[in-house]
Amino acid sequence: MTSLYTFRMIFIVFHGEEKIKAHAGKGITHHLPLLVLLVLSTFIGAMIVPPLKGVLPETTELAHGSVLTLEITSGVVAIVGILLAAALYLGKRSLVNSIAKSAIGRFFTVWWFHAWGFDWLYDMIFVKPYLAIAKLLQRDPLNSLMNLPAVFSRLGEPWLDAK
Structure with missing residues (x-):
């Protein structure tokens, strides 16, 4: 594939x-990026150690063949x-x-x-439930709970001032 x-x-x-009509690349502005890409992709890329090299066990042979x-x-x-x-x-x-x-x-x-239907699937599994929860929590019920001490102090102020 x-x-x-x-x-x-x-x-x-x-x-x-x-x-479109392409223009010829000339000079260092054309050759230097290609040279850097050549060096990095060929030589330095071969020296990079895979991140899971020490994590997974080494195999000594293929299973069959x-x-x-x-x-x-x-x-x-x-x-x-x-x-x-x-x-x-x-x-x-x-x-x-x-x-x-x-x-x-x-x-x-x-x-x-349409991305093999994955966009639709992603929309149904993640986006729509997230939007439904966000709409449900639009008024922020936790923030309302945090305002309860202030509400109680305002309600209790006249009673405390009366004594």
């Missing part, structure tokens, strides 16, 4: 239809994703456009643009 949507982005941005099998499988899956992205998004993209215009394509487009 990652290779598919990453290379979809690369193919659309760098090999797709040109939407070898490391080589896992490496080959993940490499093949990544390459298949890149090839699938190239087949779908390089060129005229007629297959992608026909899928997008179909009923199932329109359904998934709406569903994905």
Whole structure:
């Protein structure tokens, strides 16, 4: 999945239809940020120790299989994703456009643009109950309890002054 949507982005941005005229990057303002990004992402990123390295137990072997099998499988899956992205998004993209215009394509487009329904779920589980509780506590009943000593002293003042 990652290779598919990453290379979809690369193919659309760098090999797709040109939407704006780009200017050539020149000089230090172009090269210095790229150099800093190169150094930080390549060399320093390799030296960062994962935060849970000492917390979780070290494993000595995979449960069933070898490391080589896992490496080959993940490499093949990544390459298949890149090839699938190239087949779908390089060129005229007629297959992608026909899928997008179909009923199932329109359904998934709406569903994905609404965050797979998680926005609705978040709204129902967290936002609406929070707003209901906030409306219920709008007059702040705890603050009213804190005002009771002041109310009692005002009510008792005439009685205490009479003696």
